Amino acid sequence: MKSLTAIHQIFSNLDKCLDDIGDYAYNLHIPALDRGWIGTQCSQVITYSLGQIVVSEKGKTKKIKSEPDNIWTQLRELLKPDKPYFFLISPDLHRSKQDVDLPLIILFQPGLEICVDGSQLPDVQVLAEDSSTQKQAQLKVQEIIRTQDFSLPKETRYSDGVNLNITDWQGESDESFLSRLAEAVNILQDQSDEPSKMIITRSYNKVLENKLVPFDLYKIYTLLEENCASSHYFCMPDGVISLGCSPENVFELIDRRVDFDVIAATCKSSADPDEGARLKQMFVKDFKEDREHTMARNRSLRQIESLCVPNSIKLVQDKNIRQLRNVNHLYSEYSGTLQSSLDYLDLLEECFPPLTSYPPSLVNRADNEKEPRRFYGGMVGRISPGATKDVRCFNNLRSCLIKKNTAYIQGGVGVIKQSRPELELLEVGNKLSCLLEAVALWEKCSLEDI
16 A cells, blocks of 8 residues: 555644645545545634534634434535545534533645655655645655655564453443443344444543654554554644444445445454354354344445445345455445435445444433443545545544543444453454554554564
8 A cells, every 4th residue: 555655644744745735634544445545734614513514714713503314414515515625523412411622523625735655656646725835845745755665564473472452441331341241242233133233432542651652553453453444633723533444334335336345243353264164154144243243244235235226226236245354344335326416425424424223213221331432433535526525434433532641542332232241342452452552562662673
């Protein structure tokens, strides 16, 4: 992935490319495309929180009353169709627990955006509102990456000996989480034959040392989790950072074609080839895992049927395995043609929240946490400029939010009737293990050590 190496270098040296970076900067990288985008120099930012939209542009601020029920209609009127945007949307938009320091929705329009395509390096595409800024940045970016070695290590070693447990993080005890998992299983036993699933999550936080550089964590994490569906890094005012390596998209819209991932069911993976093959063989034959994935796949299909042109939906792959660093997932994919009367904002609205319990009667019973989710389990992505839309929207999982020198992470499981609480507990640990590994390396090692 040449583009990832280039993004690491460019983002780390943005101050050498631009006189003023500003309070916002992002990158979004998609390994399957070997392509990524870096945006900075705020041209416009739109945020929503506490019943109010705030639009900041060219030193001016406009405040608009709003509620979640009409937010999507208002955004359609505010977003500029000929400009790119990076976005984060929090699941707390529909929850009672919210972090008052964070917006529930943020859409950032960069004044300068760099597109990095691994097949075209060392050339990159730079777009800016000012031609002189564009030319200057183009030359400096090419200067930074021209002498780089874009080959990544064939295999990033596992961190043997590094403490990967969660004991030095603050959070819910295993006993408490197991109790909630057992309660969910009991509730599901009383459900009818209708497919039912409860999303149960747990959160952790940890105070960080002042000397740590958050972007170094992103670099380490993306080198470890190179098979993710996407990764992102977003720097906001007051040093708030969101970063993550998502395992799945919510949707990807290219012109009128829309692709949907279905990631459900999880097992541990292994670096040992024989053990890894044994685990995969057990995984695909496991009734509970197959049931969980089938329920999620069928639900997703019903959802996209209402959005796509009749008879346009095709099954791209069914119950394949997506292997990440420390876990395997069952993975299906659908593709269809979006109805002509709909656009990407309709998709965002209809697919939100991407991580939810069902049927709706179970949502409040599953979600009894006292902590806000912040951006975990919400949406993260990029909207391209122009009439032919290219919109990439991912489920913001396996992510970390850094605020006021504290890191917040979360993990969750989808509980069905056949779930066993003790195995679901282990699954959360397996899902978080790569992120924990990255944090441990970040705190104790240099980049050359991984």
